[in-house]
Amino acid sequence: MRRQAPEPPLPGRGLLVLAAILVGAALAAVLGPGATAPAGGSFQRAVGGLGLGGVAAPRWSFHSLDPRLAPSDETLCAPLPGRIFPNPDASSGVGRFPEARR
Amino acid sequence: MSPRIRELALMALADLARHTFRTAVVGACLAAALVPYLAGLAMVRGLEREARVSLAAGADLYVTGEAFGRTRPLDAAMAEAIRAVPGVERVAARITGRAYVGGALALVLGVEGPAAWPAVPRAGRGIEGPGEVLVGAEIARALSLSPRDLLTFPRDPAEVFTVAGVFPPAAGLWSRDAVVMGLGDAQDLFGRPGQVTEFLVWVRPGFADTVASRIRALNGIGSVRIQDRALVGALVEAGYGTSGGLFTALFWAAFACSVLAMWVVLGFSAGERGREVGLLKALGWYTEEVLALVALENGLSALLAASGSVVLAWLWVGPGRGAFLAPYFVRGLPPVPLAGLPYRFGPALLLAAVVLSETLVLTAALVPTWRLARRPPLEAGT
Amino acid sequence: MIPVRAEGVEKVFRSRGGHRVTALAGVGVEVPAGGFLFVTGPSGSGKTTLLHVLAGLLRPDRGEVWWGEDRITGLPEPRVTRLRRRLAGFAFQRDRYLERARVWENVTVLLAAQGVGRRQRRARALEQLGRLGLADWADHYPWELSGGQRQRVALARALVHGPGVLFADEPAAQVDPDTAGLVEAVLREENARGVTVVVASHEALGAKPGDRMIRLEPSGRRGGAAWRSSS
Numbered sequence: 075m076r077r078q079a080p081e082p083p084l085p086g087r088g089l090l091v092l093a094a095i096l097v098g099a100a101l102a103a104v105l106g107p108g109a110t111a112p113a114g115g116s117f118q119r120a121v122g123g124l125g126l127g128g129v130a131a132p133r134w135s136f137h138s139l140d141p142r143l144a145p146s147d148e149t150l151c152a153p154l155p156g157r158i159f160p161n162p163d164a165s166s167g168v169g170r171f172p173e174a175r176r
Numbered sequence: 177m178s179p180r181i182r183e184l185a186l187m188a189l190a191d192l193a194r195h196t197f198r199t200a201v202v203g204a205c206l207a208a209a210l211v212p213y214l215a216g217l218a219m220v221r222g223l224e225r226e227a228r229v230s231l232a233a234g235a236d237l238y239v240t241g242e243a244f245g246r247t248r249p250l251d252a253a254m255a256e257a258i259r260a261v262p263g264v265e266r267v268a269a270r271i272t273g274r275a276y277v278g279g280a281l282a283l284v285l286g287v288e289g290p291a292a293w294p295a296v297p298r299a300g301r302g303i304e305g306p307g308e309v310l311v312g313a314e315i316a317r318a319l320s321l322s323p324r325d326l327l328t329f330p331r332d333p334a335e336v337f338t339v340a341g342v343f344p345p346a347a348g349l350w351s352r353d354a355v356v357m358g359l360g361d362a363q364d365l366f367g368r369p370g371q372v373t374e375f376l377v378w379v380r381p382g383f384a385d386t387v388a389s390r391i392r393a394l395n396g397i398g399s400v401r402i403q404d405r406a407l408v409g410a411l412v413e414a415g416y417g418t419s420g421g422l423f424t425a426l427f428w429a430a431f432a433c434s435v436l437a438m439w440v441v442l443g444f445s446a447g448e449r450g451r452e453v454g455l456l457k458a459l460g461w462y463t464e465e466v467l468a469l470v471a472l473e474n475g476l477s478a479l480l481a482a483s484g485s486v487v488l489a490w491l492w493v494g495p496g497r498g499a500f501l502a503p504y505f506v507r508g509l510p511p512v513p514l515a516g517l518p519y520r521f522g523p524a525l526l527l528a529a530v531v532l533s534e535t536l537v538l539t540a541a542l543v544p545t546w547r548l549a550r551r552p553p554l555e556a557g558t
Numbered sequence: 559m560i561p562v563r564a565e566g567v568e569k570v571f572r573s574r575g576g577h578r579v580t581a582l583a584g585v586g587v588e589v590p591a592g593g594f595l596f597v598t599g600p601s602g603s604g605k606t607t608l609l610h611v612l613a614g615l616l617r618p619d620r621g622e623v624w625w626g627e628d629r630i631t632g633l634p635e636p637r638v639t640r641l642r643r644r645l646a647g648f649a650f651q652r653d654r655y656l657e658r659a660r661v662w663e664n665v666t667v668l669l670a671a672q673g674v675g676r677r678q679r680r681a682r683a684l685e686q687l688g689r690l691g692l693a694d695w696a697d698h699y700p701w702e703l704s705g706g707q708r709q710r711v712a713l714a715r716a717l718v719h720g721p722g723v724l725f726a727d728e729p730a731a732q733v734d735p736d737t738a739g740l741v742e743a744v745l746r747e748e749n750a751r752g753v754t755v756v757v758a759s760h761e762a763l764g765a766k767p768g769d770r771m772i773r774l775e776p777s778g779r780r781g782g783a784a785w786r787s788s789s
Binding site: 096110117118119120 | 522
């Protein structure tokens, strides 16, 4: 009787291993302890709340990022409805901040 | 899992492995679009989180002076009058200004002290008396400062400060260019004795509006503008929504280019795919089996690309410090920052990556396959 | 055991240049269940087209094809596929393979869709390849095989799921006489088990008493109706 040749390995086993590793790594990236960087909470508490992100150096337009520091932004350039404008230097920008009811 | 699905899945896996070039190019096209998107969104979400932390850590009301519609300093002595307003729990005076130090523009913070700074990570110690400052990581790097070094400002070279401590980059984005000192030192530095830029007011719950009105009516305080926590929170929401939206719009423009590239690649393999579909149909495969095979093959390909993209994005904004991307979001950062930006990944980002990839790849693969699979086998294969 | 019958089959191809090529013009054949039919004729006479039409792989422009009680020319494509999967095996003359899959995987590609496990599929592929003298080539790729070997692979693939009717297009066109004898023996074995066999080839070599034969002429001119061998 003819001896049956050994079965060759399943093609794509390496790909399956790669997929498992990648999915595992992706899950670790989004759920693990490294999924979120420190947000500087203790510094903020110590100085009483300062800055709303989006700028690291107090250069052009930095005040516009925190209405608690300055009530208006004098660099207003392209207002959109709602007075929010795409500040090219920052991740957020507001033309003129509303204030507490008089 | 049914044996049919299992065998189809194994066959799809083998197909992917055999078409390494096609798999690699499709994966690369997807990753080229997804990685910057995921990295950017993670940064936007990280910045937003830091903004919310700042909001939560801050006061209920911020009082600044106003003249001609612009800000002006306030008399520090008004703190006592504000403290006496019913509903006020605590008042702190603060100076926020900017000044050059050794050629670098620094955020100068004068806070009431001596503050203990117990919980803030730093090298060295906290401010314990006049003439002492804490400096941020970027300022320390620019001026090669360490604890116990001396520091002067060009605007008043005679006043010499001692560096008590240095904040590490992890202390927060806004700490990096900060020079923190006592309130009196800041008043002296700016030549404004007895003045502050704002009062921070903590109030009892539900008293914010009442207290704000009372503060405006105080004798001697003059015209003021008052921000409260809810207003600032709403602005944070709107600002980051705009930022995320703009970034998303830019992303879709780039994504469209990537889609075209990928469809061209898939088009190159359409002839081979057509022959395969025709053969499978001729041998007796049902249309739904052909579609299932193609769906499994491309679904796995998209999953690989999405997972890989999430990992690469994490490596970029984490260990890679968001090099060349962070300056897009944060003004003042060098192309390769000293430390990474705040970022925030989460299941939603992974889900977005998977859904985007799957939608794109399955659409690109299933539509032509479905059209081929509906035709008589020999027409599909020729 | 499936009888196959066709009546008045016409098929015209249109080239991209707008030319009409009549491949079949009013062809009729009948093979009883468990019968053996040779479709012969010179190159270009429409043998392959007739086989494709009989197997439900091509729809004729006119005429009807019956598999037993099922008029497959009147059925929607999914029903035809379902019948073909259950009842028919087709050995293509032209190269039609999954080029990146091994020979044994090509042989069992239909079984994969039916959910047959990999080990069992391989055993069944080796069995069919062994009958056709190709067991040692099971783990090679189709492009590593000669033309004759590839045709035998196509035959093994057509037989692996145990069809009731077998269509073989030039199964021994590019092989030496010994191998041609092996292929013919396999076809006869299947026929002896009750499988209806329809073979297209230039000549009806190895025809036996009781076999049926139809000879096609080029340009769609039909040489004869179903013809019973007199020898």
